[in-house]
Amino acid sequence: DTEVTQTPKHLVMGMTNKKSLKCEQHMGHRAMYWYKQKAKKPPELMFVYSYEKLSINESVPSRFSPECPNSSLLNLHLHALQPEDSALYLCASSRSTDTSQAQYFGPGTRLTVL
Amino acid sequence: GESVGLHLPTLSVQEGDNSIINCAYSNSASDYFIWYKQESGKGPQFIIDIRSNMDKRQGQRVTVLLNKTVKHLSLQIAATQPGDSAVYFCAENTYGQNFVFGPGTRLSVLP
Numbered sequence: 376d377t378e379v380t381q382t383p384k385h386l387v388m389g390m391t392n393k394k395s396l397k398c399e400q401h402m403g404h405r406a407m408y409w410y411k412q413k414a415k416k417p418p419e420l421m422f423v424y425s426y427e428k429l430s431i432n433e434s435v436p437s438r439f440s441p442e443c444p445n446s447s448l449l450n451l452h453l454h455a456l457q458p459e460d461s462a463l464y465l466c467a468s469s470r471s472t473d474t475s476q477a478q479y480f481g482p483g484t485r486l487t488v489l
Numbered sequence: 490g491e492s493v494g495l496h497l498p499t500l501s502v503q504e505g506d507n508s509i510i511n512c513a514y515s516n517s518a519s520d521y522f523i524w525y526k527q528e529s530g531k532g533p534q535f536i537i538d539i540r541s542n543m544d545k546r547q548g549q550r551v552t553v554l555l556n557k558t559v560k561h562l563s564l565q566i567a568a569t570q571p572g573d574s575a576v577y578f579c580a581e582n583t584y585g586q587n588f589v590f591g592p593g594t595r596l597s598v599l600p
Contacts, residue, residue, distance in 0.1 A: 379532075415497045416535065417578055430588065468550035474539075475521035475582045480532035489526050 378402075379481035381466050386473055387487045390456060396484045398449040398466030404479075405450040406472045410465040412483070418465055424449060427474045456488045497576065499595040508566040512579035512591045517560060519581040524553060524564045525587070527573045536564070536577075566596075574598045 379400045388394050398407065406425050406440040410418035423431035432441075438460075440452040449466055463483045469476040502508045514522070517585045518553075520541040521581035539546045546553050552565040562579050579591040 381532075415593075415594055420587050423587070463532075472585075475539055475584055477523060477535055478580075478588060479535055480525075483532045485530075 379466055379468055379479055381464075381484050383484060384482065385485045385487075387489065388453065388456065389489050390458075392456075392482035393452070393454045395453065396464055396466075396486075397453040398451075398481055399447055400468040400479075400481075401447055402468065402479070403446075404468035404470055405446060406469045406476070407443065408467040408469075408478065409439075409449070409451050410467060410480075412463040412465055420482075422451075423472065430472065453486075456486075458488050461486055461488045496594055497593055497595045499597055501597045501599055502569050503599050504569060504571060506569055508564075508569045508573070508596055510564045510566075510577050510590060510594050510596065512562040512564075512594075514560050514562060514581040514591070515580065515589065517557075518583045519589075520584060521582040522553070522555065522562050523580045523582075524551075525578045526573075526575045527578065527581060527593075533578060544564075569596075569598050571600070572600050 382397045408419040408423050412418045420433050421435045422441045429445045438455045442450040464484045466481040467478040469478045510552050523538045524536045526536050527533045537548045537551050537553050550567045554563045576593045576595050578593045580588045580589045
């Protein structure tokens, strides 16, 4: 089973709203990732969690706040977003970050900021 | 044929033909590579991977070739089907670093 699930599938929010994206995997993976993908572009890495600790933050604005409550769950809290933040947000997981490992992606959350 | 323009490069093939999607990677130290398939509105789906100690790896209807000399990766799809229509990304990884994704190629299967 290589399934990563994400909710919600679609999200529309105003610039003053607070919302959260959720990601879950039950493969026993200890590394989880958030990516942002704009139309016709490859995914761009935002955050990496390794063993539930934030290990990489790719200079992402503070209006995006990640959280890893346990080894299976990853959240992305959103606050005061801008219209240019509209994109597909992808979660991925891999066994670890210790060695090169395959990353498996979820279906994504399509976010629209009005 | 293949076209590269202002938008995503597109490869158009006839149903039943073989497809070859190419990727030039940037880091000669990269030691692990993945091909992903992304259908419209979905997340990238893992297709096949290869490590730098191999030149070729085969899966079901897919083959990945790695030429480290010229830093080139290719994905061959045999007997291309309409369900193969998607955007294909290559991703390279160097131990301890993040994956770097290629720009993607759109495969369009013609009836």
